[in-house]
Amino acid sequence: MTSRRDFLKVSGAAGAGLVLGLHLEAKPRPGAAAKAEFRPNAYLTVKPDGTVRITVPKTEMGQGVRTALPLAVAEEMDLDWSKIEVVNAQPGPEFKGMQTGGSTSVSSTWTPLRKAGATAREMLKAAAAAQWKVGADQCRTEKGFVVGPGGKKLGFGDLAEAAAKLPVPKDPALKKPADYHLLGKRTPRFDGPAIVTGKAIFGLDVRRPGQRFAAVLRCEVPGGQPKTWDDTRAKAVRGVKAVLKVPTGLAVIADNTWAAFKGREALALTTTWDEGPAKDFNSGALEEKMRAALTGPADEARREGDVDKALAAAAKVLEAEYAFPYQAHATVEPMNTVVQMQAEGAEMWTGSQSPNRAQERAAAALGLKPEQMKVNVALIGGGFGRRLGTDFSTEAAQVAKAAGGGPVQVVWDREDDFRHDLYQPATLHRMRAGLDTSGAISAWAHRIAGPAVLRSWMEGQKSPAQASVEANGALDIPYALPALRVDFAEVEAPPPLGWWRGIEIVPNVFARECFLDEVAHAQGKDPLQLRLDLMGDRGVVKFGREEADIRRLKKVLQVAAEKAGWGRKLPVGHGLGLACHAYDGRTYAAEVAEVSVEKGQLRIHKVTCAVDCGFAVNPAGLEAQVEGGIAFGLSALFSQITWEKGRTVQTGFHDFPVLRLADMPAIETHVVPSSEAPSGMGEPPVPLAIPAVLNAVFAAAGKRIRRLPLGLDSFK
Amino acid sequence: MPSYQLTVNGRVRPVDAEADTPLLWILRDTLGLTGTKFGCGQGVCGSCTVHLDGQAVKSCQRSLKEAAGHAVITVEGLSKDGSHPVQKAWIAEDVAQCGYCQPGMIMTAAALLKRNAHPTDGDIEEAFADHVCRCGTYPRIRKAVKRAAGSVK
Ligand code: FES
Ligand code: FES
Numbered sequence: 001m002t003s004r005r006d007f008l009k010v011s012g013a014a015g016a017g018l019v020l021g022l023h024l025e026a027k028p029r030p031g032a033a034a035k036a037e038f039r040p041n042a043y044l045t046v047k048p049d050g051t052v053r054i055t056v057p058k059t060e061m062g063q064g065v066r067t068a069l070p071l072a073v074a075e076e077m078d079l080d081w082s083k084i085e086v087v088n089a090q091p092g093p094e095f096k097g098m099q100t101g102g103s104t105s106v107s108s109t110w111t112p113l114r115k116a117g118a119t120a121r122e123m124l125k126a127a128a129a130a131q132w133k134v135g136a137d138q139c140r141t142e143k144g145f146v147v148g149p150g151g152k153k154l155g156f157g158d159l160a161e162a163a164a165k166l167p168v169p170k171d172p173a174l175k176k177p178a179d180y181h182l183l184g185k186r187t188p189r190f191d192g193p194a195i196v197t198g199k200a201i202f203g204l205d206v207r208r209p210g211q212r213f214a215a216v217l218r219c220e221v222p223g224g225q226p227k228t229w230d231d232t233r234a235k236a237v238r239g240v241k242a243v244l245k246v247p248t249g250l251a252v253i254a255d256n257t258w259a260a261f262k263g264r265e266a267l268a269l270t271t272t273w274d275e276g277p278a279k280d281f282n283s284g285a286l287e288e289k290m291r292a293a294l295t296g297p298a299d300e301a302r303r304e305g306d307v308d309k310a311l312a313a314a315a316k317v318l319e320a321e322y323a324f325p326y327q328a329h330a331t332v333e334p335m336n337t338v339v340q341m342q343a344e345g346a347e348m349w350t351g352s353q354s355p356n357r358a359q360e361r362a363a364a365a366l367g368l369k370p371e372q373m374k375v376n377v378a379l380i381g382g383g384f385g386r387r388l389g390t391d392f393s394t395e396a397a398q399v400a401k402a403a404g405g406g407p408v409q410v411v412w413d414r415e416d417d418f419r420h421d422l423y424q425p426a427t428l429h430r431m432r433a434g435l436d437t438s439g440a441i442s443a444w445a446h447r448i449a450g451p452a453v454l455r456s457w458m459e460g461q462k463s464p465a466q467a468s469v470e471a472n473g474a475l476d477i478p479y480a481l482p483a484l485r486v487d488f489a490e491v492e493a494p495p496p497l498g499w500w501r502g503i504e505i506v507p508n509v510f511a512r513e514c515f516l517d518e519v520a521h522a523q524g525k526d527p528l529q530l531r532l533d534l535m536g537d538r539g540v541v542k543f544g545r546e547e548a549d550i551r552r553l554k555k556v557l558q559v560a561a562e563k564a565g566w567g568r569k570l571p572v573g574h575g576l577g578l579a580c581h582a583y584d585g586r587t588y589a590a591e592v593a594e595v596s597v598e599k600g601q602l603r604i605h606k607v608t609c610a611v612d613c614g615f616a617v618n619p620a621g622l623e624a625q626v627e628g629g630i631a632f633g634l635s636a637l638f639s640q641i642t643w644e645k646g647r648t649v650q651t652g653f654h655d656f657p658v659l660r661l662a663d664m665p666a667i668e669t670h671v672v673p674s675s676e677a678p679s680g681m682g683e684p685p686v687p688l689a690i691p692a693v694l695n696a697v698f699a700a701a702g703k704r705i706r707r708l709p710l711g712l713d714s715f716k
Numbered sequence: 717m718p719s720y721q722l723t724v725n726g727r728v729r730p731v732d733a734e735a736d737t738p739l740l741w742i743l744r745d746t747l748g749l750t751g752t753k754f755g756c757g758q759g760v761c762g763s764c765t766v767h768l769d770g771q772a773v774k775s776c777q778r779s780l781k782e783a784a785g786h787a788v789i790t791v792e793g794l795s796k797d798g799s800h801p802v803q804k805a806w807i808a809e810d811v812a813q814c815g816y817c818q819p820g821m822i823m824t825a826a827a828l829l830k831r832n833a834h835p836t837d838g839d840i841e842e843a844f845a846d847h848v849c850r851c852g853t854y855p856r857i858r859k860a861v862k863r864a865a866g867s868v869k
Contacts, residue, residue, distance in 0.1 A: 198751020631852025
């Protein structure tokens, strides 16, 4: 199986775009010629005052990378955590192919960052040893100091200049986990103090001297274009400077955001549109096509044994259709980017999950070379995959170019954000299971029909890996099944698509884990026992190029079930449901939900989650990811994007409900200790929340829900 | 041109702008106080929450004209140094994920605890009914409000 991870990787450079071992010369600070900074690699700089600046090659979007990644450096270097600065890497020769997605931030940087820290530590020790004329092995590091024989101490800052002149060690030894004093401990978020005082600068907060603000009037139907317009009334709005045609629509340039919005509103009244080829697209027609595709030809993602034969021979065949709607990312911070044109090139400030791609695309749109487009990565008010897209940053570059002169911030409003998202597509799932005369599963067929996210990411091209990417979560079903087929029937549709927190794994695991629950009930078997039996004593199982250790999955399922009190007597109207998955074969998670259904009202009381994501770099951050991931998953029980006349019906949080505080269940997280390398935690909790809750609904009310979102009639 | 006197974080600021301009944009674009966030402009996400005469209000739903002559406090003015009990509780509970919705949450919490020193779960749910945190920090918000209970003067 080729995973989405492969498509997020950029050829050549390792995931983090690392340049380890590259010896960067010591640079005297301007105005402090005597003392130099020590920069043994692209990730860290020791300043003469002892402060250490750590450069993070991943974008912070709430998943805690600006805490977790510096921890790895700080641990190996024995830094004083109160004396670090954290800066975001800029795309360029030192950082190539930066991408923050696929829950890979920690796993892909874990080794390089620790090595970077260890390299610096060894060089600082060597510098101190030379000064003291002792062996480096007689020195150790402690909270920003090198400590020598007899308790002599020298600060890292005082050693920076000397260390910078030393050769870079090739393979410095990494610490043993038993010696960790930062990694594996609970560390609060590095940006916490800036956030609670309002000082944290998100993309939308970027202010450059002379900055103007722009809103773009785009066709409500993605891909449409303005035909005629009259800018008189827009220009009459106080503060509006110009109305300009740009590739995505009409840009209103103003002194402030409100004037840009008001000018745009006035402009909209006079604009006529060529709505383009997507103008008749609607959800109902798409669903009919998807339903037809459930029984037509498809691309096979995985096959074991002869499913058709096994189904034909089955004593009983269970069949069900599952439906998942289009979803929006709905980050609370709408899309935005500042671009400033310069004499030779341009500079950009953007909250991007893929800064190099943003750089390349924007540069290309302006006829520049990538290196002529300097990109500064801002904090992100929610990413969830939306900001892997470069549509908004490229558009801002086009607007700034059209406007000429100083910096321009393009601001999207809430409606723009919903109408021009890069959506998670709708899918239908045809699930079939054959049972033999003993009641055991003899065949499993999972057909997925819908638009392909990967095609959008590949700019309309069909990748040979399309079926396996779109079937992620379905093809890596962890259960031993004698005959199995998972396939994907693409149904093309106009809306632009993108990666969404949990990606295709969310709908695929929803269908898979709920249908398995149906099978368990048809067999008269306990859903937990059925899963444990189907995992049996399997060890490492291969799914194409990926593999998963089923023992680790079994363990988290057992822990979650035990902690949630699976099998205990529940109050009337309550039910427990469970689901589990080995996410990309790296993070193992299981969730048990407790719900009640009373008078047609669903309440989700509690979700118990057990995870094994290898070594837990920062347990505090990990728990936050579990809570957030579950909230994101639960929101998708209630939200959907639907299409009428080519445009979204939903335009804001009022008609695209996301979970609110009162709806949030209690979350209990259990981390299964592991010494494996750390893996990601941003997405794995998301896909399990839906099936765990819906299986609990069945246990509570005997009602099988196969179609999302939940509606008023779901419990009738 | 209409000119207004706006009192923000204890300072009187003359503001020359259209009367119907939402307070949010005056704060962010005219006065450069970007701690108050724009999330929807539709009154349904709470990111833009500030205090107007001590009450939590959505600054995207209040015009400059309505705000003029009243005391506006933004997250930047809640304390000089992050020492407001709610800010301290927020750090202690490690609430923030992306952090974008948090200034609004903090302003709502501060106003709630001022008028109700020991809110029940129901009170907390009601106070935050119009707030969205897409990152799902709700369990920690609840804990942080309870931690700060009784200490907002
Ligand atoms: S921006 Fe004011 S409520 Fe959302
Ligand atoms: S912390 Fe990200 S939206 Fe609340």
